[in-house]
Amino acid sequence: MAKIQDSLREGWLKEVVLSTKEEKSLYETISVSLGLSEASSIAVAKSRGFFFACDDRTARREAGFLDIKLTGTLGILKKAVRNRIIRLKDGNLILAEMIAKGFYSSVSSLKEI
Secondary structure: OHHHHHHHHHOOOOOOOOOOHHHHHHHHHHOOOOOHHHHHHHHHHHHHOOOEEOOOHHHHHHHHHOOOOEEOHHHHHHHHHHOOOOOHHHHHHHHHHHHHOOOOOOOOOHHHO
């Protein structure tokens, strides 16, 4: 939780509130089949034209049905390399560590995507 608070404070993450009837309605509809975090994130992404970043298959499928732009962990790592936030070598080390801890990846190197 401390890392999330640090990311909010540093501007890497932004906390938002469901603020429109559209967001609240979509949230109520999809929260029946998804977790509350995924449902609220999808509602905000749909309403505001944001990307939805998630690796959960069910949540990604729901977002896809709603024509929401998607990315996942690999896409975020690849973008961080492309934007020179991290080096490719470091991105691959992060990916390897994630895989070693149980993260499923169809690639073993960010060069493959």
